[in-house]
Structures are given as C-alpha cells and as structure tokens.
Amino acid sequence: xxxxxxxxxxxxxxxxxxxxxxxxxxxxxxxxxxxxxxxxxxxxxxxxxxxxxxxxxxxxxxxxxxxxxxxxxxxxxxxxxxxxxxxxxxxxxxxxxxxxxxxxxxxxxxxxxxxxxxxxxxxxxxxxxxxxxxxxxxxxxxxxxxxxxxxxxxxxxxxxxxxxxxxxxxxxxxxxxxxxxxxxxxxxxxxxxxxxx
Amino acid sequence: xxxxxxxxxxxxxxxxxxxxxxxxxxxxxxxxxxxxxxxxxxxxxxxxxxxxxxxxxxxxxxxxxxxxxxxxxxxxxxxxxxxxxxxxxxxxxxxxxxxxxxxxxxxxxxxxxxxxxxxxxxxxxxxxxxxxxxxxxxxxxxxxxxxxxxxxxxxxxxxxxxxxxxxxxxxxxxxxxxxxxxxxxxxxxxxxxxxxx
Amino acid sequence: xxxxxxxxxxxxxxxxxxxxxxxxxxxxxxxxxxxxxxxxxxxxxxxxxxxxxxxxxxxxxxxxxxxxxxxxxxxxxxxxxxxxxxxxxxxxxxxxxxxxxxxxxxxxxxxxxxxxxxxxxxxxxxxxxxxxxxxxxxxxxxxxxxxxxxxxxxxxxxxxxxxxxxxxxxxxxxxxxxxxxxxxxxxxxxxxxxxxx
Amino acid sequence: xxxxxxxxxxxxxxxxxxxxxxxxxxxxxxxxxxxxxxxxxxxxxxxxxxxxxxxxxxxxxxxxxxxxxxxxxxxxxxxxxxxxxxxxxxxxxxxxxxxxxxxxxxxxxxxxxxxxxxxxxxxxxxxxxxxxxxxxxxxxxxxxxxxxxxxxxxxxxxxxxxxxxxxxxxxxxxxxxxxxxxxxxxxxxxxxxxxxx
DNA sequence: CATGAATGAGTGTTCATTCAT
DNA sequence: AATGAATGAACACTCATTCAT
Numbered sequence: 061x062x063x064x065x066x067x068x069x070x071x072x073x074x075x076x077x078x079x080x081x082x083x084x085x086x087x088x089x090x091x092x093x094x095x096x097x098x099x100x101x102x103x104x105x106x107x108x109x110x111x112x113x114x115x116x117x118x119x120x121x122x123x124x125x126x127x128x129x130x131x132x133x134x135x136x137x138x139x140x141x142x143x144x145x146x147x148x149x150x151x152x153x154x155x156x157x158x159x160x161x162x163x164x165x166x167x168x169x170x171x172x173x174x175x176x177x178x179x180x181x182x183x184x185x186x187x188x189x190x191x192x193x194x195x196x197x198x199x200x201x202x203x204x205x206x207x208x209x210x211x212x213x214x215x216x217x218x219x220x221x222x223x224x225x226x227x228x229x230x231x232x233x234x235x236x237x238x239x240x241x242x243x244x245x246x247x248x249x250x251x252x253x254x255x256x257x
Numbered sequence: 258x259x260x261x262x263x264x265x266x267x268x269x270x271x272x273x274x275x276x277x278x279x280x281x282x283x284x285x286x287x288x289x290x291x292x293x294x295x296x297x298x299x300x301x302x303x304x305x306x307x308x309x310x311x312x313x314x315x316x317x318x319x320x321x322x323x324x325x326x327x328x329x330x331x332x333x334x335x336x337x338x339x340x341x342x343x344x345x346x347x348x349x350x351x352x353x354x355x356x357x358x359x360x361x362x363x364x365x366x367x368x369x370x371x372x373x374x375x376x377x378x379x380x381x382x383x384x385x386x387x388x389x390x391x392x393x394x395x396x397x398x399x400x401x402x403x404x405x406x407x408x409x410x411x412x413x414x415x416x417x418x419x420x421x422x423x424x425x426x427x428x429x430x431x432x433x434x435x436x437x438x439x440x441x442x443x444x445x446x447x448x449x450x451x452x453x454x
Numbered sequence: 455x456x457x458x459x460x461x462x463x464x465x466x467x468x469x470x471x472x473x474x475x476x477x478x479x480x481x482x483x484x485x486x487x488x489x490x491x492x493x494x495x496x497x498x499x500x501x502x503x504x505x506x507x508x509x510x511x512x513x514x515x516x517x518x519x520x521x522x523x524x525x526x527x528x529x530x531x532x533x534x535x536x537x538x539x540x541x542x543x544x545x546x547x548x549x550x551x552x553x554x555x556x557x558x559x560x561x562x563x564x565x566x567x568x569x570x571x572x573x574x575x576x577x578x579x580x581x582x583x584x585x586x587x588x589x590x591x592x593x594x595x596x597x598x599x600x601x602x603x604x605x606x607x608x609x610x611x612x613x614x615x616x617x618x619x620x621x622x623x624x625x626x627x628x629x630x631x632x633x634x635x636x637x638x639x640x641x642x643x644x645x646x647x648x649x650x651x
Numbered sequence: 652x653x654x655x656x657x658x659x660x661x662x663x664x665x666x667x668x669x670x671x672x673x674x675x676x677x678x679x680x681x682x683x684x685x686x687x688x689x690x691x692x693x694x695x696x697x698x699x700x701x702x703x704x705x706x707x708x709x710x711x712x713x714x715x716x717x718x719x720x721x722x723x724x725x726x727x728x729x730x731x732x733x734x735x736x737x738x739x740x741x742x743x744x745x746x747x748x749x750x751x752x753x754x755x756x757x758x759x760x761x762x763x764x765x766x767x768x769x770x771x772x773x774x775x776x777x778x779x780x781x782x783x784x785x786x787x788x789x790x791x792x793x794x795x796x797x798x799x800x801x802x803x804x805x806x807x808x809x810x811x812x813x814x815x816x817x818x819x820x821x822x823x824x825x826x827x828x829x830x831x832x833x834x835x836x837x838x839x840x841x842x843x844x845x846x847x848x
Numbered sequence: 849c850a851t852g853a854a855t856g857a858g859t860g861t862t863c864a865t866t867c868a869t
Numbered sequence: 870a871a872t873g874a875a876t877g878a879a880c881a882c883t884c885a886t887t888c889a890t
Contacts, residue, residue, distance in 0.1 A: 470849085470850090496852095501850085501851095502850060502851045502852060503851085503852070504850065504851055504852065505849080505850055505851075508849070508850075
C-alpha cells in the first residue's frame with residue numbers, strides 16, 4: 061500500500077503546495093483576493109479543489125501563508141545588504157527596494173489591495189505597519205551615520221517615496237521612469253553633496 | 258394630475274440618493290467594494306434593498322456614480338487654487354493635497370483598493386492614471402516657472418510623494434506626521450532657497 | 455372639489471382602462487404574461503404604476519378582465535352569423551374563424567401560452583374548454599343539417615383543424631397558406647359535393 | 652491518483668443529471684418554465700440548488716438541454732418507421748404522432764407554452780418551425796407516392812390536424828376521443844378508397 | 849383621479865467548504 | 870495524497886404591490 065518513500069511523499073507535498081501558492085499568487089495579485097475563487101486556483105495549479113484543503117485550512121489561511129512567505133522573503137533580502145559602510149548599505153537598500161518593485165508586482169498589488177480593508181486582514185495591515193516602521197528606523201539611522209542633514213525628516217521622505225513609487229509604478233506601469241528615479245535617489249542620498257557642506 | 262409636486266419628488270429622490278451614496282461610501286471605503294453587500298448599504302442608509310435599484314442599475318453602477326462624483330469634486334478643488342503667483346499656487350496645491358488626504362480617507366482607501374485589480378475597474382484605473390499625469394504636468398510647469406532646478410524630476414518626486422504619503426497615512430494613521438511633512442514640503446518647494454540662489 | 459362632470463370622469467376612466475388593457479394585451483400577447491411586468495404595462499399605457507391598481511386589483515385580475523372581454527367579443531362575433539341557411543352559416547363560421555386568427559394574433563398567443571399551465575389559470579382553461587365544446591356542438595349540428603356524412607366526426611375534424619391552423623399560423627406566420635386553407639375548407643364543407651352523392 | 656474510479660464519477664454524474672432533467676421536465680411541463688423555480692426543481696430532484704449549476708450553466712441552459720434531448724428523441728422515432736411501403740410508412744407516422752401525444756404530454760405543454768413567446772426562446776421556435784416543415788414535406792411526399800389526390804393540400808391538412816389534436820387533447824384531456832380520431836385518420840389516409848379508384 | 853417613491857419577499861446564481869471514496 | 874460531486878448559506882437583483890400626497 062505504501063510503495064512510495066517518505067521522500068517522495070514530501071516532494072509531492074512540496075510540489076503541490078508550491079503549485080497552489082504560485083497559482084494563488086498569480087490570481088490574488090491580478091484579479092484580487094476576493095474576486096479569486098478556489099476553483100480558479102485549483103484549475104491554474106492543475107490540482108483538485110479538495111487538495112487545496114489538504115494543505116490549507118481555508119482561503120484566508122492560504123492568503124496568510126502567502127503573506128508570511130512574503131514577509132520572510134523580505135527579511136532575507138534585508139539580511140543580504142552590506143552592513144559595514146553605511147553609504148554602501150543605503151545604496152544597497154535603495155536598489156533593493158527598486159528591484160523588489162520590479163520583481164514583485166503581483167505581491168505589491170495584492171498587499172495594496174488588502175491593506176485598504178479595515179478590520180479584515182489585520183495580519184496584512186500589521187505586517188505593512190511593522191515593515192514601514194522598521195524601514196524608517198533603519199534608514200533614519202543610516203542617514204544619521206552619513207551625516208545627512210535632517211536625517212529623520214529625510215528618512216520619512218525616502219520611505220514615503222518608496223511607497224509612492226510603488227503606487228505610481230502600479231498605475232502608470234511603463235510610463236513611470238523607474239530607472240531614472242532610482243538613479244536620482246542614489247545621487248541625492250548616496251553621493252557626496254557639493255553645495256551642502 | 259400629480260399629487261406630490263415635482264419639487265417634493267425631487268427632494269425625495271435627492272435625499273434617498275445621497276443617503277445611499279453616503280452609506281455606500283462609508284462601507285466601500287472601510288470594508289471594501291467587494292466585501293460590501295447591498296443589504297449592508299440598504300441597512301446603513303435606512304432604506305430597502307429594492308430602492309437602491311430605483312436609483313442605480315447595479316452595484317457597479319453605484320460605484321461608478323461615486324467615482325464620478327469624486328472626480329468632479331477633485332476638479333472643483335483644483336479650480337479654486339490661485340492662478341496668478343506660481344509659488345502661491347504651488348503652496349495652495351500642496352496644502353490642498355494634504356487636506357484631501359485628511360478629508361477623504363474613505364475615498365482614498367476605496368480607490369487604492371480598486372486600482373490594484375486589473376481588467377475589472379478600468380474606469381477607476383483610467384481616472385487615477387489621468388489625474389496622476391495631470392498633476393505631474395501642472396506641478397512640473399509651476400516648478401519651471403519658479404525656476405526650481407530639475408523641475409521635471411522634482412515634479413516627479415513631489416507627485417510621487419503625494420501618493421506615498423497617502424499610503425503611509427492610510428496604514429500608519431496617527432503615527433504618520435502629516436502636519437510635519439506638509440510643512441517640510443512647503444518649506445522645500447515654496448520658500449526662497451538660501452543656498453540655491 | 456368636483457368641477458368635472460360625471461361624464462368627464464367616466465371618459466377619463468374609460469380612456470385609462472382601455473389604454474391599460476391595450477398595453478397589457480400588446481405585452482402579454484408577445485412576451486407573455488409572466489414575462490411582462492406591471493412597469494412595462496404602465497410605461498406603454500403612459501400611465502403610472504399606481505393607477506393600474508386603481509382599476510385592477512392585481513396583475514392576475516388584469517389578465518382576467520382581458521380574458522373576459524375577449525370571451526364577450528367572441529360571443530358577439532358568433533351572434534352576427536346568419537342563422538337561417540345552415541350552409542351559409544357554416545361558411546360564415548369558417549370565415550369568421552380565419553378572420554379571428556388574422557386579427558387576434560396576440561390574443562391567441564396569450565391564451566395558448568396560458569392554457570398550458572395547469573392549476574394556475576383555470577379560468578382560461580375553462581373558457582377554452584367551454585368554447586371548444588360549444589364550437590363542436592354548433593358545427594356538428596350544422597353538418598347534420600346539411601346532411602354531411604359522419605357529421606360528428608367531421609365536426610371533430612373541423613374544430614380540431616381550427617386549433618391546428620392557429621398553432622401553425624402562430625409558428626410559421628407568412629409561410630402558412632392561410633387563404634388557401636380557408637378556401638379549401640369552404641370548398642370541402644360548404645359546396646355541394648360532386649362524387650359523394 | 653483518483654479515489655473514485657472514472658466510472659463511479661460518470662455514474663454519479665449521469666444519475667444526478669437525469670434526476671435534475673426529470674424533475675425539471677415534470678415542473679416545466681405542468682406549471683410552466685417561468686413559473687418553475689430552481690428551488691422547486693432541486694427539491695423534486697432531491698438535490699441541492701447548487702448542484703444544478705454544476706451541470707447546467709443556467710435555468711435557460713437547462714431548458715435548452717431538455718429541448719435538445721427532445722429533438723433527438725423525435726428524430727430517433729422518425730428513423731424507426733418502415734421505409735419501404737409508403738402506405739405502411741404513413742400509417743406508422745400517424746400512429747407515431749398519436750403515441751407521441753399520449754406519452755409526451757408534459758413536453759408538448761412545455762413547447763406550446765414557449766413557442767408563444769416571441770424573441771425569447773428562439774431555439775424552441777426554430778425547432779418547432781423546422782419540425783413542422785419536415786413533417787409537411789415527408790407526408791406530402793408519401794401522399795404523392797400513394798397517389799392521394801391534392802397531396803400537398805392534404806398533407807397540409809394532416810399536419811395541421813396533428814397540431815390541432817395536440818391542442819385539443821391538451822385542453823380537453825379525456826374528453827377528446829384520441830383513439831377514435833386516430834382510427835379515422837388511418838382509414839381516410841391509409842386504406843384503399845372506394846370511390847377514388 | 850393620479851403619481852412614483854418605497855417595500856420586501858422571492859429569484860437565479862455563486863462559491864467556500866465538506867466528504868465518500 | 871487526491872478527486873470532484875455535493876452542499877447551503879449568501880449574494881445581487883427583480884417586481885408586484887402599497888401608500889403618502
């Protein structure tokens with residue numbers, strides 16, 4: 061009855077789980093969480109509806125798992141930034157933020173859509189809230205280290221800009237000069253200023 | 258022939274319509290469009306479900322009416338800004354944007370939630386797209402007039418900041434120093450620069 | 455308070471009532487009774503929804519009134535047929551039946567649609583039943599008088615044919631040779647037979 | 652991979668589908684299509700409302716499926732008639748038509764009810780139209796072969812009679828002498844005439 | 849007599865979830 | 870582990886009918 065090894069089973073599990081998560085992300089990130097049906101996810105993942113409930117307790121649990129995975133991925137990226145030279149680190153963070161936007165369009169769309177609903181997806185709201193504050197603190201600290209004037213205010217500006225870029229990029233798409241804005245921010249915050257000395 | 262006067266009917270209609278629109282805005286702007294049911298709207302507006310369909314063809318038509326009203330309101334505000342002195346005008350626009358954020362939280366939430374869904378609420382997406390570009394052009398032109406260096410790039414920054422502030426304010430609420438950021442932007446863009454002369 | 459004479463009021467009543475009945479017939483007879491809404495009737499009659507309920511207790515009462523009017527009209531037509539010469543009378547009846555089909559398409563459609571529903575429009579069913587039997591008796595008697603062989607069976611055939619023609623005309627419309635069939639029936643039943651003597 | 656065998660699923664599907672179709676026919680054919688609710692069908696089929704939508708896209712699709720099945724059944728019956736001897740064939744067709752009336756009361760009622768509504772169930776109208784013309788052609792040809800005088804006109808009479816019998820039987824039920832009329836038609840059209848030789 | 853805004857029970861339909869296999 | 874048939878609560882929407890004026 062059990063000719064498959066444990067490893068095979070686990071591989072199966074992993075494969076199905078990730079197929080489901082990928083399909084869900086694809087749909088949540090385009091048509092939205094509420095407008096996506098379990099049937100659509102099952103079809104896109106080429107899996108039966110029932111199987112989804114073997115791995116996830118509910119549609120919301122599936123969402124939660126996705127958000128958590130996303131949160132972990134975000135942390136992982138943060139840990140790869142160089143921690144010695146504050147200027148290099150800031151540049152690394154800025155470039156990382158822009159790359160995130162480029163590579164996680166669906167995720168951004170999803171989160172943006174969820175974060176607007178009050179009292180319903182508190183775990184998303186909380187995560188967004190926490191991340192925003194973490195970013196703020198980190199960047200503020202870096203700007204202080206590189207002796208950028210008004211470092212707190214500038215950190216506010218910079219983090220706010222990140223979110224603004226996210227929204228504008230999401231709406232304007234190719235019309236938004238992502239590369240240009242990236243270089244401009246690098247220049248403003250990571251290069252030695254001439255006239256500000 | 259007519260037992261209630263035309264005026265009476267008109268008043269009745271206006272009252273119901275606005276009650277419905279208000280209730281819908283309240284709900285769409287908090288729990289979201291899709292998560293809001295017609296029954297909830299009817300209850301909040303203290304009106305029967307059926308009556309809503311006397312005034313709006315469908316749930317989506319109700320949304321459309323709301324968005325259009327919003328769009329008009331936006332235009333009206335834009336027309337009130339002083340058009341003589343570019344510096345004054347820019348300040349007026351910036352202050353207007355912040356006041357909009359303060360007074361239209363529900364609307365912002367709603368639009369932000371809708372704009373993320375692709376191929377579903379194109380009229381919202383289109384409006385957002387158009388407004389963003391209009392703002393960009395207007396501000397760019399003003400910065401050029403007041404001889405702000407790199408006026409196009411700075412206009413990009415400023416409009417992007419508006420959206421970013423919207424997102425952060427929406428998530429962080431009281432934790433976001435709205436007033437402080439407002440003053441800072443006024444100072445940066447509307448006051449004579451010392452070192453830049 | 456009552457500056458209008460009784461006659462004026464009655465004229466008003468008659469006008470509205472008949473406008474409503476006409477509109478209802480138009481709609482019942484094309485889209486069907488159930489598919490027709492009171493709102494559609496009101497609109498077509500250029501009358502308010504409420505007024506319809508001044509004259510008719512309910513949608514079904516409106517239908518009943520229509521059917522009754524129709525029934526009376528049918529009787530009136532029957533009374534106009536010449537009662538002296540049985541052959542002439544038969545011809546008159548046959549021609550009358552064909553003219554009825556030509557002039558009462560909507561009514562036929564309506565009745566045909568209603569008569570199929572069991573336990574719902576018994577008054578229609580009953581009327582149809584009664585009319586069919588009356589016709590059968592009358593024609594049978596006439597055929598007997600003109601010494602048509604197998605007069606009962608032939609009466610059955612003839613009345614059945616009337617209904618069949620109704621159905622086929624209703625479905626095939628211009629493709630059905632109504633005039634041709636009319637002449638054929640007249641020839642068969644109302645002219646002296648050559649070979650059958 | 653699959654817990655229930657393909658066959659098991661197939662059997663389940665077939666069972667549910669036919670239960671639903673039977674229940675729908677029962678109701679459509681008595682109270683009528685529009686007056687029948689999905690809830691009633693579900694209850695009579697001892698099935699949940701939702702399941703109906705697993706098999707049929709909509710109430711109208713359910714009707715369409717029923718009509719199509721009916722159309723196929725009609726063709727099947729037509730193919731069983733003896734094709735060698737035209738007289739035998741004609742008798743077979745006449746007897747077939749009467750048996751159809753006896754065994755398909757609900758279907759006839761349903762179709763008769765639908766065919767009266769214009770611009771709404773065109774597929775029913777079209778089918779009725781087509782069948783009528785097919786029958787007309789076939790019978791006309793047979794009468795020609797057996798050298799019946801005025802074969803076209805007589806074919807018209809005969810097919811019209813079929814429909815008329817349908818209507819009268821539907822209204823008069825047991826009061827209509829179906830058997831008697833059947834024998835009479837057989838005698839008139841399928842037996843060698845005395846005086847016509 | 850006449851209006852049309854207002855109601856609410858009822859309709860077709862959807863969809864997350866369960867369960868026998 | 871996997872299937873998909875089955876459920877039923879919930880939804881958007883309709884419409885005959887009422888009623889204040």
